[in-house]
Amino acid sequence: MTDFFRIFTDPNVQWILLGCMLLGLSSGVIGSFAYLRKQSLMGDALAHAALPGVCLAFLITGSKSIAAFMIGAAVAGVLATVSIGVMTRYSRIKQDSAIAAVLSVFFGFGIMLLTEIQHSGAGNQSGLDKFLFGQAAAMVLSDVYAMIVISVVLIGMCTLFFKEFKLLSFDPGFARGLGLPVKWLDQLMMLLIVAAVVVGIQAVGVVLMAALLITPAVTARYWTEKLGVMVVLSGVFGAVSGFLGTVLSALGANLPTGPLTVLCATVLFGVSVLAAPRRGIVPKLLIRASARRRLLDGKRMREGKERAI
Template identity: 60%
Template sequence: MLDWLISLWSDPNTRWILLGCTLLGLGSGVIGSFTFLRRESLLGDTLAHAALPGVCIAFMLGEVKSVSLFLIGALLAGIAAVLCVSAISRWTRIKPDAAMGIVLTFFFGIGTVMLTHIQHSGSGSQSGLDKYLFGQAAAMVTGDVYTLMGVSVLLILAAMLLFKEFKLISFDPGFARGIGLPVGLLEHTMLILTTVAVAAGIQAVGVVLVAALLITPAAAARYWTDRLPAMLAFAGLFGAISGASGAAISTLGEGIPTGPVTVLAATLLFAVSLLFAPGRGLAAKALRHRALKADYARTANTGALEAAEGGSRK
């Protein structure tokens, strides 16, 4: 165990990847808290699937595998997808959830067509593209890790700088508009930050599971606190732990993919929070419920006694 931890730290490549995944988890946890509070958690899933055609187009144009190029492709495709979702749910009678499902699968279908087209045309270095589906952090080179770390730091900085504004539009957009904040602009900024988080996360966690990086740490954090700064800190911490354990455990064996391990670590943290968090956790709730019941039974009994005594005195 100790040997393994030391070997993780002594190999410079692994060390960078570990650091990159930790920071990524931190950044996505923080941004995810806002999307969670705005009840837009599944937007992350849509953005991730919609990124596939963007990544493929970026590959076809650039003919190289480069994380920054893929990021731009994923970002543009994600923005297009979000515009489609809001257009469909605003202009027709189709509900937002169905609109998300339609856009998600349509974009992913087009992405699949492009991906298989690239693979069948056999342009050499395409093999890395399918790593995008399930994520393999070990496949990253140092330049990719730098990009990933830069993006995560950007996310955290943006969340800190715009903290007050994001807080307002998450809890009470009507009030935010009333005091003259540019709500539309802020919402778009948050959306772009979410898209950036998703696009960066795809490299480590993969298209299908990257949504969990946004949702699960934030939902777990919600059980521990009622205050937004503390929630952001908890979500960032949970995300960082999940990212780090995903990257660390996947070095154990050749066939262990990073994405699923990261997601399962986050789910474990969520389950612990759901059950044992003080105050909002299920165990605490059950204890309170029992205490309340016992308390009520006692007062009801004494009350009945007093009533009986009062009755006999008369």
């Protein structure tokens, strides 16, 4: 028990804890709209597309600069978003097929660059593979400041454009009829997802970042029918996952924070599937058992009345 409280006095753990909680919070908020728009794969595509951006940033700068990596990942994410939009707008390719194609091409290109860098003669190329699964322990205070700024921007933009994103998620045709700039709003939402992915690749990695975008949103959907409540719950579930993942990582020996955060989010999802009111498996079984019991009681009462007559 003393170890549990001792970890909160460590400045490094405090930075990682704050960063992972902010990452989970902002990812859960923007991921809610991606989930409702049935674009769960979009976060996965953008996360995988960030890898070649990181590798190219290293090749250009020759150093492992987090700022350069974020810029490279952001440029690659925007390029992937534009590629998906062009493929779906000017061809007969469906969006899911376009996302799968862009995901495969960008990630394959990233793996090729990563392999080339690892076999090159550069003396500081080691550690780039950590961006595949994340390395939250390498975060410093400047990284946390960047997460704070991006999280505030993400949450602020989602709050400011909540009504527009709501219309875009449920009825884009009606939003277009009202005169809203649907294409610009769609690109804005994609840019916000890119920002969430870029800020999260160091902590969670490109492979697992999509899970942190979608899992809290799916979990929140089990608990409410209202979009506003769902967005708030999704952010809370994401922040709780970041908190639990960091604490478990600090208590364990050499346990990675990113995968633990995703596992905690999955556990919360499993609890919601089982116990969430109305939508959970257990409440549904109890409701059915209660209805069956009332039906049998009514049947016995009718049979009793018939015998009495």
